[in-house]
Amino acid sequence: RMISRPLHLLAKQMKQLRAMDASKVCDTDRPSRVCSVCPRIAIKEIADVMNGFAKLSRSIECFARFVPETVVWNIVNGTRRARRMYVDKRVVSIMFSDVKDFTTISERLSPQDLLFVLFVYLSEMTRIVELFEGVVSEILGDGLLVFWNTPGDVEAHAAKACAAALAQQRALVALNVDLQQRGLPTLEIRIGLHTGDV
Numbered sequence: 401r402m403i404s405r406p407l408h409l410l411a412k413q414m415k416q417l418r419a420m421d422a423s424k425v426c427d428t429d430r431p432s433r434v435c436s437v438c439p440r441i442a443i444k445e446i447a448d449v450m451n452g453f454a455k456l457s458r459s460i461e462c463f464a465r466f467v468p469e470t471v472v473w474n475i476v477n478g479t480r481r482a483r484r485m486y487v488d489k490r491v492v493s494i495m496f497s498d499v500k501d502f503t504t505i506s507e508r509l510s511p512q513d514l515l516f517v518l519f520v521y522l523s524e525m526t527r528i529v530e531l532f533e534g535v536v537s538e539i540l541g542d543g544l545l546v547f548w549n550t551p552g553d554v555e556a557h558a559a560k561a562c563a564a565a566l567a568q569q570r571a572l573v574a575l576n577v578d579l580q581q582r583g584l585p586t587l588e589i590r591i592g593l594h595t596g597d598v
Contacts, residue, residue: 406446410453417457418477470535470552492550493561493595495534497525497568498543500588508585517584518542524571525589532564533557550598558595565591 464472499505499521506514522544526536529546533554538545546564548557568589576586 402443403446406443406450410446410450413450413453413457417460474551489597490550491557491595492598493548493557493593494598495529495546495548495561495565495591495593496543497546497565497589497591498540500590502542505585505587513584517579517587520575520578521587524575525568528567528571529564532560532567534561534564561593561595565593 460472460476505517509517521542522539525544526539529536529544532548534546534548535551536544537547546561548554548561554560568591572587572589579586
């Protein structure tokens with residue numbers, strides 16, 4: 401049990417990482433324990449392997465915050481194409497959105513208020529895009545550049561892009577109520593969509 405129990409836990413955590421769920425992977429800098437809820441690990445080498453795996457999992461989780469999850473998943477799973485540059489011609493839906501008159505708005509706000517407005521706006525818009533299987537490629541100040549059907553396949557991507565744009569407009573109504581209650585300016589957004597070969 402001294403060997404099998406920690407190895408069983410490690411195998412379970414490896415499966416979670418393959419599913420891109422590092423949230424349940426234990427993490428510690430103390431080699432004698434994996435975490436407070438995991439069994440005490442008496443064999444130093446097993447503890448070292450588990451701690452190393454936990455650090456690897458956290459690194460992959462951080463990497464996935466900046467790179468589309470599909471790309472990270474392909475790298476983690478050893479997909480051959482993920483290890484080199486390649487170009488495919490595909491039909492992709494692209495969205496660009498920005499805040500109308502954002503420069504004027506930003507000139508009237510304190511740095512703290514500007515940061516708050518940008519944070520709540522971009523967080524909500526990004527959440528909606530991801531809900532409709534879009535991948536945020538870039539955040540350009542107040543603008544978002546979003547792709548559907550790349551790098552991974554997305555069925556009915558044009559419809560999902562349109563649905564995301566409509567959901568963003570609806571969410572903006574509630575967001576503006578919150579901003580107004582805080583004495584901050586309300587926002588209007590402009591959204592452009594296109595589907596075609598890239």
